[in-house]
Amino acid sequence: MSAAVGGTALREGGACAEPQVLRQRGQREVFCGLTSIVWLHRKIPDAFFLIVGSRTCAHLMQSAAGVMIFAEPRFGTAIIEERDLAGLADIDEELDRVVGQLLERRPDIRMLFLVGSCPSEVIKLDLARAAARLSRIHLPRVRVVNYTGSGIETTFTQGEDSCLTALVEHLGEAPPDRRSLLIAGCLPDIVEDQFRRIFDELDIGPVAFFPPRSSLELPEVGRGTRVLMAQPFLGDTAQALAKRGAQILPAPFPFGAEGTTLWLKAAAAAFGVEDMHFRNVTAPRRERAARALERYRDALAGKRVFFFPDTQMEPSLARFLARECAMGLVEVGSPYLNKLLVDNDLALLPEQTVLSEGQDVDLQLDRCRAARPDLTVCGLGLANPLESEGLATKWSIELVFSPIHGYEQAGDLAELFARPLLRRERLRV
Ligand code: SF4
Numbered sequence: 001m002s003a004a005v006g007g008t009a010l011r012e013g014g015a016c017a018e019p020q021v022l023r024q025r026g027q028r029e030v031f032c033g034l035t036s037i038v039w040l041h042r043k044i045p046d047a048f049f050l051i052v053g054s055r056t057c058a059h060l061m062q063s064a065a066g067v068m069i070f071a072e073p074r075f076g077t078a079i080i081e082e083r084d085l086a087g088l089a090d091i092d093e094e095l096d097r098v099v100g101q102l103l104e105r106r107p108d109i110r111m112l113f114l115v116g117s118c119p120s121e122v123i124k125l126d127l128a129r130a131a132a133r134l135s136r137i138h139l140p141r142v143r144v145v146n147y148t149g150s151g152i153e154t155t156f157t158q159g160e161d162s163c164l165t166a167l168v169e170h171l172g173e174a175p176p177d178r179r180s181l182l183i184a185g186c187l188p189d190i191v192e193d194q195f196r197r198i199f200d201e202l203d204i205g206p207v208a209f210f211p212p213r214s215s216l217e218l219p220e221v222g223r224g225t226r227v228l229m230a231q232p233f234l235g236d237t238a239q240a241l242a243k244r245g246a247q248i249l250p251a252p253f254p255f256g257a258e259g260t261t262l263w264l265k266a267a268a269a270a271f272g273v274e275d276m277h278f279r280n281v282t283a284p285r286r287e288r289a290a291r292a293l294e295r296y297r298d299a300l301a302g303k304r305v306f307f308f309p310d311t312q313m314e315p316s317l318a319r320f321l322a323r324e325c326a327m328g329l330v331e332v333g334s335p336y337l338n339k340l341l342v343d344n345d346l347a348l349l350p351e352q353t354v355l356s357e358g359q360d361v362d363l364q365l366d367r368c369r370a371a372r373p374d375l376t377v378c379g380l381g382l383a384n385p386l387e388s389e390g391l392a393t394k395w396s397i398e399l400v401f402s403p404i405h406g407y408e409q410a411g412d413l414a415e416l417f418a419r420p421l422l423r424r425e426r427l428r429v
Helices: 034-045 053-065 085-105 127-138 159-168 190-200 235-243 256-270 275-294 316-326 340-345 363-372 380-388 396-401 405-429
Strands: 002-005 008-011 021-025 047-053 074-078 111-114 143-147 180-184 207-210 225-229 304-307 330-333 355-359 374-377 392-397
Touching: 008 355, 034 047, 034 053, 034 159, 034 396, 047 053, 047 085, 047 363, 074 085, 074 275, 085 111, 085 127, 111 127, 111 159, 127 143, 143 159, 159 235, 180 190, 190 207, 190 275, 190 405, 225 235, 225 256, 235 304, 235 340, 256 275, 256 316, 256 405, 275 405, 304 316, 304 363, 316 330, 316 340, 316 405, 363 380, 374 396, 374 405, 380 392, 380 405, 392 396, 392 405
Parallel strands: 021 355, 047 074, 047 111, 111 143, 180 207, 180 225, 304 330, 304 374, 330 355, 374 392
Antiparallel strands: 002 008, 008 021
16 A cells, blocks of 8 residues: 655555664755765775776875875876767776876786766766777786766765675676575775684684775685675675575674674674574673673664665664664665565564655654654764754764774764764753
């Protein structure tokens, strides 16, 4: 059944367990996929991200990354000015020249990402063909891969999804009878090391992380590959890996003590780890995480949180806040509810949780203002106006930049949400 609610379609689920989802199709206030270069370039230090874009793209990167992009750390922008179709051949030549100069100047680059954007003069370009041509010219020293960070259809976390999806094509074929575990999604090195230690103790292996820390160490994938997704916004990556024969292990995401345990449990079940052994390895860590969470319980318990759709991490984080921090959920918005990936988190949300998918910012602002939540999780653009109206906010982008996965980070994750509430309390005092 469906009904119109102020331009919003409200779908009621069929059977009992299906949650209600508000489908929102309106004005969006999000960063584009180029933003993900800020964390991707740190993760793969021998890669270079060349944005093929406009001055706007260059300015976005400059302000989002807070660095001088023209000083060339590991990303830069080839600025394409408006020109007619007849000028496209010149652009190809220009791109070849820019890439040639860059690679000559920077012999450390092993992988070059050509990142498309949304200005019309860039959309006309066939970057896939350009990447294939440039790969032929510069192989074996440099592999050239293209993807889009365009803001027309993507939100900022989908930039990582596009990047990794493009990279899946370049993964070697693993022998079908070789069982291995692949963790897909950018994680800070320190978190990767912690997970690697846990998998070692559980006797699960070999384990590879995707993307790898070096572009020379791309993992292989095949029918024996079991995949744990590390980020809920990697729907296309998951599908691309599945197409290569890998099996995606269904699990909630590893946020908090419970989420981390269930995520590890999915791998343990796939690799036949005994329950007792699993408990011995995880219980002390789980208890430590629960103790770390306890410190923020007073600040968070009973407080009401509203999520604007921004990162696709919202359902997983809401599950953590509701179940491990005793927070109330006013509304959980997500740009896209990818059932394949977040179903296990959705199943753990309290009954009657209001979910919304997509964005219609004015309607969402109305609902948020009417509800007056204790904490609003939203993009940078909405945070300042809401703060000025007396609402405490948390920037959702921080949740992408900060180490928040796993047992050791459970307390830090709770603190990220508690901080704005505690600051407001102090101001009141
Ligand atoms: S890709 Fe599009 S949305 Fe992103 S900065 Fe460039 S012009 Fe703006």
